[in-house]
Amino acid sequence: MDKLILYFQYPFVRYAMIVGVLIAMCSSLLGVTLVLKRFSFIGDGLSHVAFGAMAVAAVLNFTNNMLFILPVTIVCAILLLRTGQNTKIKGDAAVAMISVSALAIGYMLMNIFSTGPNVSGDVCSTLFGSTSILTLTSAQVKVCVILSVLVVILFVFFYHKIFCVTFDESFAKATGMKTDCYNLLIAVITAVIIVLAMNLVGSLLISALIIFPALSAMRIFKSFLSVTICSVVLSVVCAVLGLLLSILAGTPVGSTIVVTDMVAFGVFSVIGKLTGR
Template identity: 75%
Template sequence: MNGLMEKLILYFEYPFVRYALIVGILIALCSSLLGVTLVLKRFSFIGDGLSHVAFGGMAIATVIKMTNHMLLILPVTIVCAILLLRTGQNAKIRGDAAVAMISVGALALGYLLINIFSASANLAGDVCSTLFGSTSILTLTKTEVWLCAALSLVVIAVFLLFYHKIFAVTFDEEFAKAAGINAGQYNLLIAVIIAIIIVLAMNLVGSLLISALVIFPALSAMRLFKNFKTVIICSAILSVFCAVLGILTSILAGTPVGSTIVAVDIAAFALCSLIGRISGGVRR
């Protein structure tokens, strides 16, 4: 045990480990805040769809040799989040069909562009890293950490500022409309925020695993509590704990960061489900 602690202390002397922990905590916190709303509104599919869109944006940025991929990926993902919401409200193209059109199309076109135009000698490795997260946490730079911190603060501030409106739209959209709340505007706000979170999480867990950070902590918290506010707090705590444990495990075991974090999230969900079933859930 002492040897393990000494090894961790040694690793914490390196900036890239501290960067990974900071980014992991911020992304986990932001993901958990919106995760509960997405699950309750049955918008879980949006996170998965937008993660594919982010991959398409990454492919385009790579092909045109942009030095900062975020400058293209972020606006593209936000625009697609808006289109996804609008298309899903179309009488002829509903929900899951709209997600399939945009997400699968972006994924396929992105991979096609990389294959045609990329000059990389390790194409399979680059694609795998983008889809499943970097195999190393050495990839995070100080600039990316600061950008993640700034955008995370924006997401948290917006969520806290509009908490009561988001709560109303989440539980009863029709009542919210009757009370004078512009439900469409807040649905759009939710879609834009989740797009930002997905772009932030790409470097850490990859575009195919991002939705797990959004969904698993929320579902785990719902197995233990029923109150909206309590579920969000529990989800945030679980998400941050799983992210930290996953990153530390990845460092010690040499496993991919993203997959390790998701594996810890799955274990937490299984444990919460077991506790909830035994206790019958804590109703607060």
């Protein structure tokens, strides 16, 4: 406890905790919808796209790479949604095609136009997370807060529409609801969350923040609202515990948070079986 109190006297640790909590909250909000709509693979695909965009931003020496990564990821989210609705190229094939291409291009650019002596280390840090979450500036924290608040407002405002599109898109479309617009909204919000989460857990581990809390909540709760609330609370708790354990044990931040989510899923699965849910 004394060690934690000492660490929390430093602003960068407080910044990391704020950003970690916000990212975990936003990821879990959309996680339930993405899992139920069988869209969880989109998070994995967009994370690879974000990696490729980050590599391009590094090569071009952008001072604020988020101004480049965020628009590129949003555009690719829209392309994935549109291409996935094409009968010639199915959704899973479209995701595989775009994500693998972005991953390959990003790695190739980082090798050809190396900006540092340790290319392998840079790639590993980007894919699996690094200590960059502990070197956040106040400006980056403000951007994260603004985008996180925007995601929460959009989710709350369009909650009933997202609920309808999630459970029965065909019926919602038959009643005159513009389901394509709401699917597009879900894809754009997912892209924003992916970009925010890259500094926390790395591009390859982002899907865990989206999937694990939702699946854990589904082991016990049944209604959409209760699963969403439980998912948010559980995701925030796991993020805080993961960050604290990472600080105390000196382990990688992203991997520690994901392992914490995995343990929580195991606990919730056991509770679900014992209670017969």
